[in-house]
Amino acid sequence: MLKQYKEAIEKSNIISKTDVNGIITFVNDEFCNISGYTKDELIGQNHNIVRHPDVDDEKFKYLWETIKHKNIFKDTVKNLAKNGTTFYVNTTIIPILDKNENIVEFVAIRYDVTKEVALREELLKKEREYEELNKSLEKRVQEQTKELQELNQTLEKRVRDEIAKNEDKQRVMFWQSRHASLGQMLANIAHQWRQPLTELSLAMFNIKKALQNEQADNVTKFYDESKNIIKNMSETIDDFTNFFSPDKEKYYFNISESIRESIGLLESVINDEMIIIKTEFNDIKVLGITNELTQVIINLINNSKDAFIHNSILLREINITTKKERDFAVIEVHDNAGGISKENIEKIFEPYFTTKHKSRGTGLGLFMSKMICEQGLNGTLDVKSKKNTTTFSIKIPLDKHEK
Numbered sequence: 001m002l003k004q005y006k007e008a009i010e011k012s013n014i015i016s017k018t019d020v021n022g023i024i025t026f027v028n029d030e031f032c033n034i035s036g037y038t039k040d041e042l043i044g045q046n047h048n049i050v051r052h053p054d055v056d057d058e059k060f061k062y063l064w065e066t067i068k069h070k071n072i073f074k075d076t077v078k079n080l081a082k083n084g085t086t087f088y089v090n091t092t093i094i095p096i097l098d099k100n101e102n103i104v105e106f107v108a109i110r111y112d113v114t115k116e117v118a119l120r121e122e123l124l125k126k127e128r129e130y131e132e133l134n135k136s137l138e139k140r141v142q143e144q145t146k147e148l149q150e151l152n153q154t155l156e157k158r159v160r161d162e163i164a165k166n167e168d169k170q171r172v173m174f175w176q177s178r179h180a181s182l183g184q185m186l187a188n189i190a191h192q193w194r195q196p197l198t199e200l201s202l203a204m205f206n207i208k209k210a211l212q213n214e215q216a217d218n219v220t221k222f223y224d225e226s227k228n229i230i231k232n233m234s235e236t237i238d239d240f241t242n243f244f245s246p247d248k249e250k251y252y253f254n255i256s257e258s259i260r261e262s263i264g265l266l267e268s269v270i271n272d273e274m275i276i277i278k279t280e281f282n283d284i285k286v287l288g289i290t291n292e293l294t295q296v297i298i299n300l301i302n303n304s305k306d307a308f309i310h311n312s313i314l315l316r317e318i319n320i321t322t323k324k325e326r327d328f329a330v331i332e333v334h335d336n337a338g339g340i341s342k343e344n345i346e347k348i349f350e351p352y353f354t355t356k357h358k359s360r361g362t363g364l365g366l367f368m369s370k371m372i373c374e375q376g377l378n379g380t381l382d383v384k385s386k387k388n389t390t391t392f393s394i395k396i397p398l399d400k401h402e403k
C-alpha cells in the first residue's frame, strides 16, 4: 500500500530528493518533463542546476536555513529549464529524519503553477497599465480643465471688456441725445419767449409814454402788465428746468399727465407749425420716471413735426391716446405726416439712423426713446406705418393693483 501511495504521489507531482548537501539523488519523470533534463543529467548534480538567475541569494539562504533546522519550506519558486525557459513550481521541501532526529535527506514535492503565475503577472501588468492609463487620463482631464478655465477667464474678460465698451458707447450716445434735446429745448424757450418779449417791449414803450405824459395810473398799469409777462416767462424756464432735473427715483405717475407735460413744453412749436393735437386720455398709473416718458413723447412729437415740414403737409394732425389693454398701459402717437418707407422703418430705432441733415438730426431720438421704454419703463416701443400715417405705440406693464 505504501508503494501505491508513493506511486500516486509520484504520478501527480514533480518529485526530487537530495542529500543533506543538496546533491540530487532522485527525480521522477515529471521533474524530467518540466526541466528538460534526463534523469542521468540530473542525478549527482547539485539541485541548483534548475535555479533561476533571478532568484536572489537571500531567498536561497532562507530556504536552506529553514530545512537545515528541520522545518518544512513552502513557497512558489522560479526555476530555469534546460532550454532556457522559465517555469514556476509551488514547492514543499520536507527534511527526512532518522530515528536519532538527524537529517538524512530532503524530499521536494512540487506542482507546476507556471500558467497561474503568468496569468497573475499578466493581470498585474494590465492593472499597472490601467493605473498608468488612469493617471494619464487624469492628467489630461486636469490639463483640459485648466485650458477650459483659462479660456473661460479670457472669455469673461472679453465679455467684460465688450460690456464696458458698450457702456461707454451708450454713455456717449446718452450725452449726445441729451445735448440734442437740450438744444431743442433752448430753441423751444426762445420760441416761447418771442411773443412775451414783444409784449414786454411794448409795455416798456407804454411806460415811457405814460411817464412823459405824467400819467401815473398808466405807469402802474403797464408796470403790472410787465410784471405779469415776466412771471410767465419765468414759469416757462421753471418748466424746462423741472424737466431737465435729473430725477432718478422711480415712482407711480399718471401717464396722461406726463404726456400733457410734453405737449405743454412744445406748445409754441405746435402752434407755430399749426399742428392740431387731439388727445383721448384714460388716467393710468405706471412705475417709472415721469420725465423720461415726457422725453419720449417730446421725441415723437418732434419727429412728427419734422415730417410735417419735410413732406409739406397742410392739414397736420397728431392723435395721442392712452388706454388699458389687458395687463398693459398703451400709449399711441399717430400722425398723418407722410409715413415711413418700408426700407427705413426697419432702421429707425438704430442709433445714428437719420434721414435729416446732420445739423437737424442726430438719429438718436428713437434709439434713446426705445431704451427708455424698455429699460426705464420695462415696456416696449413699436412702430407701424400705413399709407401716409405713422403710429408709435408704447406698452408699459401695469402693476397688480392697476390691472
Ligand SMILES: Nc1ncnc2c1ncn2[C@@H]1O[C@H](COP(=O)(O)OP(=O)(O)OP(=O)(O)O)[C@@H](O)[C@H]1O
Pocket (backbone or CB within 6 Å): 180, 299, 303, 304, 307, 335, 337, 338, 339, 340, 344, 348, 349, 353, 354, 355, 356, 360, 361, 362, 363, 364, 365, 366, 367, 390
Ligand atoms: N413720425 C414720423 N414720420 C416720418 N418719419 C419718421 C417719423 N418718426 C421718425 N421718422 C424717421 O425716423 C428717423 C429716425 O428718427 P430719430 O428720432 O431716431 O432721429 P432724428 O429725428 O432723425 O434725429 P434726432 O431725433 O436724433 O434729432 C428720422 O430721421 C425719420 O426719417
Ligand SMILES: [Mg+2]
Pocket (backbone or CB within 6 Å): 299, 302, 303, 361, 365, 366
Ligand atoms: Mg427725432
